[in-house]
Amino acid sequence: MKSILVTGATGQIGVELTQALRDEYGAAYVTAAGHTSQPPGDLTQTGRYCHFDIRDASALNQVVENYHCDTIFHLASLLSAVAEAKPLEAWDANMNGLINVLETARTHGCAVFFPSSIGAFGPETTGFNTPQDTIQRPKSLYGITKVSGELLCDYYFHRYGVDTRGLRYPGLISNKALPGGGTTDYAVDIFYAAVKNRHYDCFLRGDTQLDMMYMPDAITAAITLMEADSAKLKHRNAFNITAMSFTPEQLTTEIQKYLPDFTVSYCVDPVRQAIADSWPRHMDDSAARAEWGWEAKYDMTTMVKDMLEQITVKLNKKLR
Ligand code: AKB
Secondary structure, eight states, X not given: OOSEEEETTTSHHHHHHHHHHHHHHOGXXXXXXXSOSSOOHHHHHSSOEEEOOTTOHHHHHHHHHHTTOOXXXXXXXOXXXXXXXXXXXXXXXXXXXXXXXXXXXXXXXXXXXXXXXXXXXXXXXXXXXXXXXXXXXOOSHHHHHHHHHHHHHHHHHHHHOOOEEEEEEOEEEOSSSOOOSOSTTHHHHHHHHHHHHSEEEESSOTTOOEEEEEHHHHHHHHHHHHHSOGGGOSSOSOEEOOOEEEOHHHHHHHHHTTOTTOEEEEOOOHHXXXXXXXXOSEEOOHHHHHHHOOOOOOOHHHHHHHHHXXXXXXXXXXXX
């Protein structure tokens, strides 16, 4: 990777991945791209930022050409809850955005990273130790765009030799940029509410177990996969990766170890609950471990400690 483009750079993964790539490959070689003309300060202060709509193929081509990009981390996407509210918009942004990226990559010889998700599975799939290769019949529009994206990435590799690679992320927990409209967002929101108000209204049932990961591991996974020896990759796209698995009730108990007066009430959103009920509780990530040495560093205990420390500082609050 010599010159990198990150689309969706203002999003939850994008902000942290852009910074990690700039630290590793040099700020001059990592271009951040997003749809807003007013990105968070860090993105513009530490390197180049371009704004365009990912559905605009010629704008994307121009950026790749101008900066001689050889790798595209394509993160721009609408998440699951937003996609249920705006299905046509989600299909347009998620699918036409991806096809633009793949076509640009084919023309300019770029490698492509595409994040899939636990959302690519549905209720017919085994929810615990979900196999790498298994039935995928998601019921959400977001999930349909993720499965289609996995298949398109495979197609561009087999048909055109584009070096596509990707991961199926579980819910991601982070403290820099907020997630925007996902089903697993509760696992981020809960920390801000705990530190600020000592109370959280959770939109999922307390016993909803989902697969989760802390952002530092998600960033390491993306970079490690893109740097992996291509000859060792049998799957290339859509590797299951996992780190921890918990329910809102279990997360609450862990947070209460630091904030004993923290309380949670439940006000279930039927749309997001139905999505969560159709997603894996824990994926089998043995293919990622075997093919490129994947291993998570954070579990729920170490993630909760770090999240509370970081958010307390961010909000200028005290833990006790
Ligand atoms: C969402 O909840 O939509 C995302 C995901 C798990 O893909 N965080």
